[in-house]
Amino acid sequence: MxxxxxxxxxxxxxxxxxxxxxxxxxxxxxxxxxxxxxxxxxxxxxxxxxxxxxxxxxxxxxxxxxxxxxxxxxxxxxxxxxxxxxxxxxxxxxxxxxxxxxxxxxxxxxxxxxxxxxxxxxxxxxxxxxxxxxxxxxxxxxxxxxxxxxxxxxxxxxxxxxxxxxxxxxxxxxxxxxxxxxxxxxxxxxxxxxxxxxxxxxxxxxxxxxxxxxxxxxxxxxxxxxxxxxxxxxxxxxxxxxxxxxxxxxxxxxxxxxxxxxxxxxxxxxxxxxxxxxxxxxxxxxxxxxxxxxxxxxxxxxxxxxxxxxxxxxxxxxxxxxxSKKASKKAFEDFWMKQEIQDLSNLKIIHKIGSYGLYSTLRSDYLDFRQEVVNLHLKSVEERINDAEDEIKDLETKLNSLRDEKKQLLDDKMKLLNENDIKPVKTKLFLLSCGHQLRFEDLTKFYYKGYTKYPKSFKCPFAWWCGPVYIVGCYDADLYKIGSEIW
Structure with missing residues (x-):
């Protein structure tokens, strides 16, 4: 060496x-x-x-x-x-x-x-x-x-x-x-x-x-x-x-x-x-x-x-x-409650919520729905009035009662169209990548159907044709109930 x-x-x-x-x-x-x-x-x-x-x-x-x-x-x-x-x-x-x-x-x-x-x-x-x-x-x-x-x-x-x-x-x-x-x-x-x-x-x-x-x-x-x-x-x-x-x-x-x-x-x-x-x-x-x-x-x-x-x-x-242990439902919910979306302007949002569109984040949807319901009632009353005039002309008392009902319905319609009469529910919604939204109670279903079945991807719970989706974040919203069960 x-x-x-x-x-x-x-x-x-x-x-x-x-x-x-x-x-x-x-x-x-x-x-x-x-x-x-x-x-x-x-x-x-x-x-x-x-x-x-x-x-x-x-x-x-x-x-x-x-x-x-x-x-x-x-x-x-x-x-x-x-x-x-x-x-x-x-x-x-x-x-x-x-x-x-x-x-x-x-x-x-x-x-x-x-x-x-x-x-x-x-x-x-x-x-x-x-x-x-x-x-x-x-x-x-x-x-x-x-x-x-x-x-x-x-x-x-x-x-x-x-x-x-x-x-x-x-x-x-x-x-x-x-x-x-x-x-x-x-x-x-x-x-x-x-x-x-x-x-x-x-x-x-x-x-x-x-x-x-x-x-x-x-x-x-x-x-x-x-x-x-x-x-x-x-x-x-x-x-x-x-x-x-x-x-x-x-x-x-x-x-x-x-x-x-x-x-x-x-x-x-x-x-x-x-x-x-x-x-x-x-x-x-x-x-x-x-x-x-x-x-x-x-x-x-x-x-x-x-x-x-x-x-x-x-x-x-x-x-x-x-x-390693899988995250609990509570940890999952707590995480998403903190993921606030700061700017919704460039995000796709489908405002009607639920499988049957029972809720909406748009006041116009609420007003359109209420007006539609009022119009259906008015049409029914008109038919009853015509029947009464043709068949029971002598029943003036009943006719007057029906006319009073019609007047009341027209008054109710005007009240419903008044913005001050609409009282939305303040809530937090979770936006999906497809544009649909989840309420807090929907988030629990989303957790069990999606995240507990890893590694399968999952589709929108409201529109299966939307393909695999994920949660973008959450935001505060005014929620209007537009489902028929409110009547």
């Missing part, structure tokens, strides 16, 4: 990072040395030279992964209660059984687990650092393992993209004379696809994280996997309101997603309840790893879980993980 390069690594492994919060225990000394070494790219360069990997075609990917491994190690080192470490150590991911959004997480946590095991080994803590050569040997072995995992990941992407290949014949195929001839090109293609997959996955998790300080993001990690998981910002009830959440995994990423073979993960011994309600404070990289672990555990353990992420100062994130 080059003496100069050896001295660089030795210094990095010997000096503790002054910028890191320290535990007093000697047990974390190896962890600290790895954190220091992974921070310096010169250790990667010396490892490449000494192991004859100068032509490492995925150098940038390798460097990026080691940087993220370091970020996670920093959080493990500062976690006084070892909760985060425990969560990682129990995550036994199998590369060819997980979906590609987990590939980067797999590479990170596999390295972290190896380093933590070295750190926790009592004999190594007591004796290993007595010899200088062992310092470099430990780091080089870890770089070798990171290299092997990344190469396996790139090969796995090649298998995904060529469904005709299988893991059994892939090794023989890639070592054939034909493949060796085109190996550089194949490597570049698979590497490009791997980087693209990881960038898509990173963007997916980036969209989960809140942008502004002290902003809350909520995510439901669904047993059905990433494609059924949901995210929202603001309040967790929005995870259960169709028009207020987004899917964690956009549809353009669904093509290569796998369903976990749960029996392969039966040996993962983890009681999720031990981690529910715990607060994790971590850097951005670790927040992303935690997020993916929550989705992984939710799917393999068949439990819908929910986690809250709050962005704090200094680009740190506070995360809490819990069991």
């Amino acid at each position: 080059c003496p100069h390069m050896f001295s660089i690594i030795l210094v990095l492994f010997s000096v503790q990072a002054s910028s890191l919060p320290k535990n007093d225990s000697f047990e974390d000394s190896i962890l600290i040395k790895f954190i220091d070494a992974l921070q310096d790219e010169k250790t990667i360069d010396s490892w490449m030279k000494d192991t004859q990997r100068d032509d490492l075609y995925f150098y940038d990917l390798f460097k990026g992964i080691t940087s993220k491994i370091r970020d996670v190690l920093v959080c493990i080192h500062t976690d006084k209660f070892d909760v985060f470490k425990s969560l990682i150590m129990k995550a036994n991911m199998i590369l060819d059984k997980i979906s590609y959004p987990y590939y980067e997480t797999f590479n990170i946590i596999e390295s972290v687990k190896r380093i933590v095991l070295i750190n926790d080994d009592q004999n190594l803590k007591n004796d290993a650092f007595d010899t200088e050569n062992l310092l470099t040997d430990i780091l080089y072995k870890e770089y070798d393992s990171i290299y092997d995992n990344l190469e396996s990941t790139i090969n796995q992407v090649g298998l995904i993209l060529d469904s005709k290949k299988t893991s059994e014949n892939y090794e023989g195929l890639k070592n054939s004379d034909h493949c060796q001839k085109f190996k550089p090109k194949l490597n570049d293609q698979n590497l490009s696809s791997t980087i693209n997959f990881m960038e898509l996955s990173d963007k997916m998790i980036e969209d989960i994280l809140p942008v502004d300080n002290n902003t809350n993001s909520y995510v439901e990690a669904h047993v059905g996997g990433l494609k059924r998981s949901r995210r929202c910002v603001g309040s967790d009830i929005q995870l259960f309101i169709r028009e207020r959440y987004n899917l964690v995994c956009p549809k353009n990423m669904w093509q290569y997603l796998k369903i976990f073979d749960s029996f392969l993960y039966d040996l993962i011994e983890i009681d999720l309840k031990n981690y529910f309600g715990k607060t994790f404070v971590c850097n951005k990289t670790t927040a992303k790893v935690l997020s993916m672990l929550f989705h992984f555990y939710s799917e393999v353990k068949k439990r819908n879980t929910k986690y809250e992420i709050i962005k704090k100062e200094n680009n740190e994130y506070q995360i809490k993980w819990t069991l």
Whole structure:
């Protein structure tokens, strides 16, 4: 080994990072040395030279992964209660059984687990650092393992993209004379696809994280996997309101997603309840790893879980993980009562309310209806008057009575047309995207028929031909009763 390069690594492994919060225990000394070494790219360069990997075609990917491994190690080192470490150590991911959004997480946590095991080994803590050569040997072995995992990941992407290949014949195929001839090109293609997959996955998790300080993001990690998981910002009830959440995994990423073979993960011994309600404070990289672990555990353990992420100062994130429960009817109603529509001018509104148009928010509908009813009564009275004049001319008393009734009806009509005589009911209405409106009592039916039957979309309760609808918001309105039952 080059003496100069050896001295660089030795210094990095010997000096503790002054910028890191320290535990007093000697047990974390190896962890600290790895954190220091992974921070310096010169250790990667010396490892490449000494192991004859100068032509490492995925150098940038390798460097990026080691940087993220370091970020996670920093959080493990500062976690006084070892909760985060425990969560990682129990995550036994199998590369060819997980979906590609987990590939980067797999590479990170596999390295972290190896380093933590070295750190926790009592004999190594007591004796290993007595010899200088062992310092470099430990780091080089870890770089070798990171290299092997990344190469396996790139090969796995090649298998995904060529469904005709299988893991059994892939090794023989890639070592054939034909493949060796085109190996550089194949490597570049698979590497490009791997980087693209990881960038898509990173963007997916980036969209989960809140942008502004002290902003809350909520995510439901669904047993059905990433494609059924949901995210929202603001309040967790929005995870259960169709028009207020987004899917964690956009549809353009669904093509290569796998369903976990749960029996392969039966040996993962983890009681999720031990981690529910715990607060994790971590850097951005670790927040992303935690997020993916929550989705992984939710799917393999068949439990819908929910986690809250709050962005704090200094680009740190506070995360809490819990069991996911559907929103109650009261929470649903309380949420929509607060969603006030400020401007109705550009919104479609169908003013008649109810299956038979028994209510309206327009006074003109009310007046038209009342006038129609009065006219029907007048017509009936006119017919009775004509019959009376033709058949009972001698019944003057009855005729006069009918005329008095007609006069009274005409007077009533004039009163009804007087604006001061109309007394609407003050209420709050909920506007649907189709233009129909719900009263508060209709909101309860809407909840049971729609939101409790996830994931089916639902149609307007008053006009099924309107197609799937959602609630836009609520507003204060004057409601006039125009149904026939008021008479």
